[in-house]
Amino acid sequence: MSATQQAEGANTESTTAIGVTLTDEAAVKVKALIEQEGRDDLRLRVAVQPGGCSGLRYQLFFDERDLDGDKIQSYDGFEVVVDRMSVPxxxxxxxxxxxxxxxxxxxxxxxxxxxxxxxGDSFH
Structure with a gap:
């Protein structure tokens, strides 16, 4: 089953709320990077923050925190998390x-x- 199919099969509320899809190549790389860290509590956090010359920039990083309002999507072996302010x-x-x-x-x-x-570092 592909990463996209797994994401589509995840919890409907989370999948709809998060709205982010990882390609199979991205999912394989994220999983490998998490395994390389040697920790099982890390998730890929995707966020949008003010900054850059166009006003907003993406942030992708590994995080173990649970923030109020986080939206979570499960993939094969890891989770993707988006904070409630970045979801829209x-x-x-x-x-x-x-x-x-x-x-x-x-x-x-x-x-x-x-x-x-x-x-190409920021968007609006």
Whole structure:
């Protein structure tokens, strides 16, 4: 079963509320990075924070905290968490991971972003 199918099969309320999908490549990379940390209490936290030249920027990091209003989506072997303030900005977003000569790292395709800065580091 793919990571996307697993996310779709997760708790309906969480899946609908979080609205973030990881591609299979991103899910494999996140799981590998968590395993590399050697901890079983870490989750991928996806957040939107003020900053950057377009006004908002993404943050992806591993976190063990439970914050009031967190929305959680389960994948095979880990969870993705979005804080309640970031949920409206991330509905329908897809996180991918590329490891090619022309691109490397996580990318976010967000239908809610009406534009981004020239460097691609922030959005509005």
């Amino acid at each position: 900005y991330l509905g329908g977003a897809t996180i991918d991971f590329a490891d090619r000569i022309d691109a490397q790292g996580f990318t976010i395709d967000n239908p809610n972003a009406s534009g981004s800065c020239a460097c």
